[in-house]
Amino acid sequence: MSSLANLRLPTRRYALGAGFALEGLKYFKYWVLAALVLSFAVPLVISQYSDVALSAWYYTANVGKWFTAFVGGGFVFTLVPNMIAAGLTRRELAVSMGVFGVLWSLVLGAVAFAGILGERAYYDALGWSQGIDASDAIAPIGSLGDTIAFASYYPLLYLVYFAAGTVIGIASYRWEGAGWLLLVPIIPVVFSLDNGLYDTEPVGPGWAGFLGLFMDGWARGVVIATIVAVTAVLAAAAYRILIDVPLRSKKA
Amino acid sequence: MSFTVNLRNVTLKYGAEAALADVDLDLEAGKIYGLLGRNGAGKTSLLSLLAAFRRPTSGEVRVGGEPVWENAPIVSRVALIREGGDFDDSETVKAVIETGQIRPSFDTDYAYKLADKFEVPLKKRVSALSRGKRSVLAAVCGLAARAELTMFDEVHLGMDAPTRDAFYKELLAEYMERPHTVVLSTHLIDEVANYLEEVIIVDRGRILRHADIEAFQGMGATLTGPADAVDALGLAALAEQRLGGTKSITVADALDKSVRERAAAAGIEIGPVGLQDLFIHLTDPNRNGA
Known part of the structure; x- marks a missing residue:
């Protein structure tokens, strides 16, 4: 990581977190670029054969949530042995992962936010309808204000997915062969809250949103507060699992 | 400043099995130690505790006079290099070396110099390195860490004889230039014997003998x-x-x-x-x- 030169001990945890985010974005920049190009090109192709009524960016932004979960989990799984062996404490790594998660979610959230507004202008220019798949019916996102409100939750959603991925990643490192089972309680909670926030069908396994049945009628503010609380619980769980994780023995 | 090591009543269990049992050990600062033991004797477990890779089940592990666990000023100056290194295989050699800069004392120029000397190509991915070159990369990172306590755990595995000889000479040169505490865990005992000042023999989770090399030779x-x-x-x-x-x-x-x-x-x-x-x-x- 070229961004690591001249780190100072008291602040290296923050610099490392920012470095992880920067390196992650650099590593995946072509993926993001490809998603951007596809999201704007595919509707153009579809328009040659039928009316465009669905937001392509909506799907891209949703896939970004799963991608973010994989980034959180994959990075922590790889970083635990590498960073501890390089002289970092677990507490420092936990702080770094926190900084990384916040920055990653903000940047990707900003990209998702800009993308959906850009797509709105693009669709308006070509006379298309920017709709979403809302409970078996296609519904337009709405006015500019509605679109901004719709997109403004992405950073928070990316953060909760990042936290979920991080818990599963560190658990998989700690409990080899069994840690991934934390998927079972975590996915339905996060996916259902995502579902509940938009009252739509996010991209992913629909069955995992079964907890949404219990959220019918929840005010948006309550759902958001619950997402914030779940993010905090997941971050605390990741910290607890990480803080005394032993490094695995090397295998021949 | 190089680090002392003090273990008091240290036990490390994996499940019900004790890898180390009631270990007491004191290492003076600024010496080269050989850590010997049969397979499964507890050498790697002992080193893992000194580097805070693991937490003891009971007992106290102090490095540089302070508890080592979650102690950033200490662990940042302790390097345990395990066989094959702890790297992300998808990274390049250059990226692995740059990761070493997490340690404030890491000497990047020295690492590049060693990589050049040992012919480890900077642009190659770790996954594409031979076992020997991977071991060399681990050794390079250990030497360039410029740590106060540096431990090499079977890091020579895969290195050919000339490379091992060059590594030992480089280790000694670095030690002479900057005295610090070094622990070499190895099965190639006679090969490193001339470099050691003290020897610790671990057997079945306990310290069997700890004495200076002359005492062993006089036995x-x-x-x-x-x-x-x-x-x-x-x-x-x-x-x-x-x-x-x-x-x-x-x-x-x-x-x-x-x-x-x-x-x-x-x-x-x-x-x-x-x-x-x-x-x-x-x-x-x-x-x-x-």
């Missing part, structure tokens, strides 16, 4: 002379070699005056015992009273 003797004369001494040999009428035996116990006089009279030469032979004897599972 036994090698007797070389006419085969009949050597046999006539009636000593219990740890190891023996025969070439024509000449026989060489290694004994584990110090020779008393009368044996020395009889040996000298019979034209038998007495020399120090090889550390490896002594180690084999001391860790023999059939040996009593270790």
